[in-house]
Amino acid sequence: MSGKGQRLYPRAKSRIPGGTQLLSKRPEMFLPEHWPSYYSKAKGVDVWDLDENHYIDMSYNGMGACILGAADPDVDEAARKAIESGTMSTLNCPEEVELADLFCEIHPWAGMVRYARTGGEAMAVAVRIARAYTRRDRVAFCGYHGWHDWYLAANLAEERALDGHLLPGLEPLGVPRGLIGTALPFRYNHLEELKALASRYTGEIAAIVMEPVRSMEPESGFLEGVREIASHIGAVLIIDEISSGFRLNSGGAHLVYGLEPDMAVFAKAISNGYPMAAVIGRDNVMQAAQNTFISSTYWTDRIGPAAALATIRKHIKYDVSKHLIRIGQRVKQGWCEAAKHSKLTVEIGGIEPLAHFSFSGEESQTMKTIFIQLMLERGFLASTALYATYAHQDIHLQRYENAVSEVMSIMRQSLQQQSLSKILKGPVAHAGFKRLA
Numbered sequence: 001m002s003g004k005g006q007r008l009y010p011r012a013k014s015r016i017p018g019g020t021q022l023l024s025k026r027p028e029m030f031l032p033e034h035w036p037s038y039y040s041k042a043k044g045v046d047v048w049d050l051d052e053n054h055y056i057d058m059s060y061n062g063m064g065a066c067i068l069g070a071a072d073p074d075v076d077e078a079a080r081k082a083i084e085s086g087t088m089s090t091l092n093c094p095e096e097v098e099l100a101d102l103f104c105e106i107h108p109w110a111g112m113v114r115y116a117r118t119g120g121e122a123m124a125v126a127v128r129i130a131r132a133y134t135r136r137d138r139v140a141f142c143g144y145h146g147w148h149d150w151y152l153a154a155n156l157a158e159e160r161a162l163d164g165h166l167l168p169g170l171e172p173l174g175v176p177r178g179l180i181g182t183a184l185p186f187r188y189n190h191l192e193e194l195k196a197l198a199s200r201y202t203g204e205i206a207a208i209v210m211e212p213v214r215s216m217e218p219e220s221g222f223l224e225g226v227r228e229i230a231s232h233i234g235a236v237l238i239i240d241e242i243s244s245g246f247r248l249n250s251g252g253a254h255l256v257y258g259l260e261p262d263m264a265v266f267a268k269a270i271s272n273g274y275p276m277a278a279v280i281g282r283d284n285v286m287q288a289a290q291n292t293f294i295s296s297t298y299w300t301d302r303i304g305p306a307a308a309l310a311t312i313r314k315h316i317k318y319d320v321s322k323h324l325i326r327i328g329q330r331v332k333q334g335w336c337e338a339a340k341h342s343k344l345t346v347e348i349g350g351i352e353p354l355a356h357f358s359f360s361g362e363e364s365q366t367m368k369t370i371f372i373q374l375m376l377e378r379g380f381l382a383s384t385a386l387y388a389t390y391a392h393q394d395i396h397l398q399r400y401e402n403a404v405s406e407v408m409s410i411m412r413q414s415l416q417q418q419s420l421s422k423i424l425k426g427p428v429a430h431a432g433f434k435r436l437a
């Protein structure tokens, strides 16, 4: 499997440190040396590589951005209109006010909105506002929230040798050591860990930052407990909806769980492949954005808000999350049945629209790589997760399920014959960074 994309990537690595701009798009995260790496065209769930090989995307679909499918005609039409009427001017685009109204209509607890264009920077905006509002420095968090200094500071340790141990794979080199102790991790569903941080750092925590849901469901009382602690210690509760938003409903997943945060942050799925991010919050907290400097030229472009308005309206109109949940349920069932049939042990998790599984045992990473390789050979961009889109249809699932069954049976046979590594045509995939549960 050596095509144009496979040959282009080594050249990329000599020009672009790390090869790509996003860790999870690195070919090494899928199938080192053999992943097609680049696309010439993407439409719905169909993807063509640089050699015009066709694949069905049964993996991350733009890392969760293409919630309606790639190149959605309605969103693209809105973007085209924005282009025709000028994407940038000395004046502001009115769509950003319309979008702010829409966000606050969907989330009645919120009264104000600021924008950015990527998830990580929107999180940095939210944390800055929370620090400005509370005049405090420390942030308690769980989960992954991007690449910025406020977050990577968690990986600084008193001893340099221990740097990076807390969040495996996330190197904090270049993050000022003065930030040690400003980002304090706790684990999802471990309220006692947050309580301990709250009592150890009384009056010092500016914000509590977390996703509402991810790999596992919140245990009874957990979200309520977090809300209570935040209110009790006067910290701003920031809910990161960058991945979870618009999957379970047409809005933040926190609405599904009856959680009222002080701020929530959206990106990825809100604009279906066009850069856009939003920080929404209560008026009193958001007003603190006026006491600090948060400002950027391209946060004013017209395409982002136009694409977001089109995406969100379509999402509501077609009840897109219902479709995503159904696709996720079916895929999970498919994995379960295929694994059972071929006597492989897999662990399945994630909310339905962001479903994932893992092979168990010592050779799990080798198994994952082989799975990706064999699925690629059958015309699928696949990994051990499926981020469902509105463009996934039963016909895709049918073909995918057949391929998964076949691939898992082959894997089972080679496991029995102890010849797993013989199937592998290249190195084992990198495990990359891990999200803290």
Ligand SMILES: Cc1ncc(COP(=O)(O)O)c(C=O)c1O
Binding pocket: 118, 119, 120, 121, 123, 144, 145, 146, 147, 211, 240, 241, 242, 243, 244, 267, 268
């Ligand atoms: C929960 C969460 N927060 C933040 C981010 C960072 O967003 P971005 O990659 O747009 O900077 C991600 C991306 O995967 C995410 O899943």
